[in-house]
Amino acid sequence: MKKTIYALCMAAALFSVNAFAQESASTNIIGKEYPKVNPDRTVMFRVDAPTAKSVAVDLGGRHQMTRNAAGQWEVTTPAQTPGFHYYGLIIDGVKVSDPNSQQFFGGGVMQSGIEIPEVAVDYYLDKDVPHGEVRMQRYWSELTKSWRVCYVYVPPCYDTNLSERYPVLYLLHGAGEDETGWSTQGKMYNIMDNLIDEGSAVPMIVVMDHGVANIPDIKLASMFDFTAYEKVVIEELIPMIDSKYRTLADRENRGICGLSLGGFQSWTIAMNNRDKFSWLGGFSGSGKGPGTTPDLYDASLNKDFHLMFISTGTKESPQMYATVKNFHDILVNAGVKHVFFQSAGTDHEWLTWRRSLYKFAPMLFKK
């Protein structure tokens, strides 16, 4: 009952935010008023930079700011697509972060980010359901001679059902991102908590590793050569996870998927290691990377994998979209059963990948 009341309060708060009021972005630093998101999804920025000659916001395009009566720089952008977007300020021509915003690792740098709420959509929000944990797990890698960090989501019941073992999904980030992306930008812990609570997804462990590895003896041919990282996953990461966590440590209970570059990695690693994985996904990236020799895709894969899942956003660049769509056609022509999910109206961005995880996770580990 108490739970229902909380849920109602939170839903009410959510709708009031979306429908009626101008609100400080949830991605702002605590206590920072700007940027503010308007009900029509335009965004109002205000920046203190009294000595600058020119200030602009770079959020899906450049929006020149002007000084208000108080001397602060201001602009209201056109309406933004819902979801999470990176942005920056351009001060006298130099792109920098907005000090009012939290910072997110994307595009190989720390960037400001803004969350544009979606009306009546709450699958990635913090709801009144039992919460799992995200754990920082460090492990020594003999292959790379370095300490590596991964984040591990454990489901809400993990520390109470101590005799239970769980299936594991390896969930990879994209190029220029790192092991924090799926938690901070992706809100994967809310997506998983909510799916598990409503009974849509089975409780599972999700491992978010750092998808780059340099092994001294291995020279990589291109960014799509995953030889080194595959060795780390197979020889070090999986054994470490299976020893530290109560996993179901076999191919029937192990999946791998990733976004963009992580999607190419997932497909490459899974194809090479069918004794290790039987559930497979790629969001905005799947199959082998561009310029590589493609794997052989034929109907025999239907026996090797319980699920093959690919996805893309309908607003991705024609080139990005074509990569996934062409791979979908290859699979269709080869008689390979798979799910092809298209996220309506989203680009090569986190809302595409949140939606993809939301579709993918409920299909996992069910036969």
Next chain:
Amino acid sequence: MKKTIYALCMAAALFSVNAFAQESASTNIIGKEYPKVNPDRTVMFRVDAPTAKSVAVDLGGRHQMTRNAAGQWEVTTPAQTPGFHYYGLIIDGVKVSDPNSQQFFGGGVMQSGIEIPEVAVDYYLDKDVPHGEVRMQRYWSELTKSWRVCYVYVPPCYDTNLSERYPVLYLLHGAGEDETGWSTQGKMYNIMDNLIDEGSAVPMIVVMDHGVANIPDIKLASMFDFTAYEKVVIEELIPMIDSKYRTLADRENRGICGLSLGGFQSWTIAMNNRDKFSWLGGFSGSGKGPGTTPDLYDASLNKDFHLMFISTGTKESPQMYATVKNFHDILVNAGVKHVFFQSAGTDHEWLTWRRSLYKFAPMLFKK
């Protein structure tokens, strides 16, 4: 044996970094070359900002940059104190973050930070010892009507010794920081792992909560009025931790300490709740906050607390230093047994607090 080899390799790497080479700062974004720390602890910065008229680095003072032959802005700062320091760039008079640096929450904003290595000091480094985990724990707060986040360190043995229960240290951050500070800037997980491995500290759980709470019905008199946060700690945080983790849930096995504002919070909360805590510390902040009515400190406290610990850096501002030193004198005059640790040559900064934790943690939960 393998462990010894790793340890030697890491020690060798450490000393070579410190003693002989100019190295990219460990706080840089992956792959970013600058800033670089020289063996004499001067720091070389290089920034791309072709359209800017003036660029300076703000790191313990303002260091004006000049353009090099390639058009990049450059400066080498004077030698820096070892440890972690926040810094920023000043571009045409506007203070912003350095895109080459990781970002840390301090002073109420996200800031760039730089780690200046200490020669032959490794207690806060990632060593080849069993690693605990830092877990993101969310909890619903009925008092504040909000989801709150804390980070919980569990010792290396936590998931293998399943019948074992552990004492708990509540470890608070300072003003303008948040629940991430002790992990990211403080490296508390390395400090605890290393102390536990060498047998200096007993395995314990460490809870790092967000030290700010707004309760609708409670009007706070000043930033040193901790009435609301104390209620959250006592009525919500401790019960949540004792229900979710295998704690020893009594005053004998519960400690509280914090840095700066968190030190004042710790002393205030512990004095008001002696049935809950028997181990107490304040780093660069202790006793009641300035402008408040002081608690009564007398020798009866020696029965209430197994340990009272206060600390300061010897290079803190005269006002900051005096706050702690005066409190030390008050305790001495009142016959209150306590440890007064002074960190040589450090300011109101993270190296003072890392050293304080390193001194404090081994004294905890031993009678």
